[in-house]
Amino acid sequence: MAKIVPYKVEVPEAKIQKLKRRLADAEFPDQLDGSGWASGDGVPLADIRRLTTYWKDRFDWRQVESKLNALPTFMASISITGFEVLEVYFIHVKSASNNAIPLLFLHGWPGSILEVTKLLPLLADLEQDGGPAFDVVAPSLPNFGYSSAVRTPGFRLEHYADTCNQLMTTLGYEKYAVQAGDLGVPISKVIGMRHRNMKALHWNLVPSRPPTLASPFAFASFIITHMFNLYSHEEAKGLERTMAIQKSGWGYHHIQQTKPETIAYAFTDSPVGLLAWIYEKLYDWTDEYPWTEDEVCSWVSMYWFSRNGPGASTRIYHETAKGDYPVEVPACLSDVKLGLAYFPKEIVLLPRAWARSLGQVVYQKEHDKGGHFAAWERPDAIVGDLMAMFSKGGPAFGVIDGRNGYE
Numbered sequence: 001m002a003k004i005v006p007y008k009v010e011v012p013e014a015k016i017q018k019l020k021r022r023l024a025d026a027e028f029p030d031q032l033d034g035s036g037w038a039s040g041d042g043v044p045l046a047d048i049r050r051l052t053t054y055w056k057d058r059f060d061w062r063q064v065e066s067k068l069n070a071l072p073t074f075m076a077s078i079s080i081t082g083f084e085v086l087e088v089y090f091i092h093v094k095s096a097s098n099n100a101i102p103l104l105f106l107h108g109w110p111g112s113i114l115e116v117t118k119l120l121p122l123l124a125d126l127e128q129d130g131g132p133a134f135d136v137v138a139p140s141l142p143n144f145g146y147s148s149a150v151r152t153p154g155f156r157l158e159h160y161a162d163t164c165n166q167l168m169t170t171l172g173y174e175k176y177a178v179q180a181g182d183l184g185v186p187i188s189k190v191i192g193m194r195h196r197n198m199k200a201l202h203w204n205l206v207p208s209r210p211p212t213l214a215s216p217f218a219f220a221s222f223i224i225t226h227m228f229n230l231y232s233h234e235e236a237k238g239l240e241r242t243m244a245i246q247k248s249g250w251g252y253h254h255i256q257q258t259k260p261e262t263i264a265y266a267f268t269d270s271p272v273g274l275l276a277w278i279y280e281k282l283y284d285w286t287d288e289y290p291w292t293e294d295e296v297c298s299w300v301s302m303y304w305f306s307r308n309g310p311g312a313s314t315r316i317y318h319e320t321a322k323g324d325y326p327v328e329v330p331a332c333l334s335d336v337k338l339g340l341a342y343f344p345k346e347i348v349l350l351p352r353a354w355a356r357s358l359g360q361v362v363y364q365k366e367h368d369k370g371g372h373f374a375a376w377e378r379p380d381a382i383v384g385d386l387m388a389m390f391s392k393g394g395p396a397f398g399v400i401d402g403r404n405g406y407e
Contacts, residue, residue, distance in 0.1 A: 011305045192331070
């Protein structure tokens with residue numbers, strides 16, 4: 001049985017002061033006249049100068065620490081065959097209801113467990129209003145945040161999946177649901193392929209493939225739709241955005257997947273470099289979300305002050321491209337109830353009919369605003385979807401035996 005103990009984050013003051021000195025000594029590149037977001041050159045110099053100054057002079061990491069430490073946070077020792085014992089940092093907010101639905105929240109890169117903090121009060125309000133109740137478990141993935149790093153090569157998607165499943169079963173949840181985006185999507189997919197504990201999931205990023213000849217009717221429909229461009233307005237715009245991201249916004253993925261150790265030097269040595277790398281994604285992948293300086297610095301600081309440094313998080317791209325369950329391989333989760341959310345500024349937006357190949361799709365929702373970091377941008381939409389799925393009469397009601405949230 002894994003050992004679980006309470007855990008509080010406390011970054012040494014010397015490390016905070018060292019960051020301030022590094023920011024004070026930062027040097028910046030020049031910039032072409034007229035360069036900016038619209039020119040496609042990358043993060044504007046004025047933005048990074050402003051954020052660097054704020055991070056150095058006004059940002060208070062202790063406030064972030066205090067908010068995290070005010071939550072029930074723990075460290076679990078997890079044993080995965082072939083690897084050293086992992087320490088997994090996680091938030092565990094239990095409902096007052098004995099029938100609460102266990103909900104595993106999975107973040108990705110460049111996100112963190114900060115994202116779940118916007119969902120927690122809304123889920124509590126939902127329960128108070130007579131809706132379904134949830135026990136929320138939000139771990140920092142290995143190599144992220146305050147979880148330990150994996151030093152042994154070969155920690156693939158299946159090992160991330162096994163780590164998360166072991167955490168849930170250790171907490172006593174033999175059946176549970178998952179809410180995920182970004183890297184949490186392939187991790188939860190593999191949980192469903194390897195373990196029967198996960199009974200329902202909600203994705204705010206929907207990876208799918210066109211139908212094949214294995215499904216003749218669906219394949220014929222796909223060919224006709226594609227040839228005559230019969231996609232809906234939302235689907236057409238989504239495909240356009242997906243192709244644009246693949247063309248001009250996917251460089252980070254290729255670098256982190258092929259040479260993670262090389263970019264790790266830049267992340268570890270330069271706080272401004274890390275800031276620019278992450279801020280570009282926060283800006284490009286959201287739907288005109290009004291990021292405050294405090295929010296940006298909080299997100300970046302979760303990497304800078306992480307247990308193993310910001311470079312450790314890049315390894316997941318390299319490792320999960322291989323193994324028995326490479327991230328690119330589609331899967332049909334026949335025993336899992338699937339809820340799918342589509343946000344107009346997600347980075348991968350594919351025709352809705354393609355999702356049928358994923359398994360039992362019981363819920364699909366087209367949201368009018370939002371992007372890649374849906375739990376942060378549109379926590380109301382995520383909670384609304386969970387309510388629609390798990391409330392009495394919803395398509396996932398009762399799928400987790402005896403844990404229906406209310407009756």
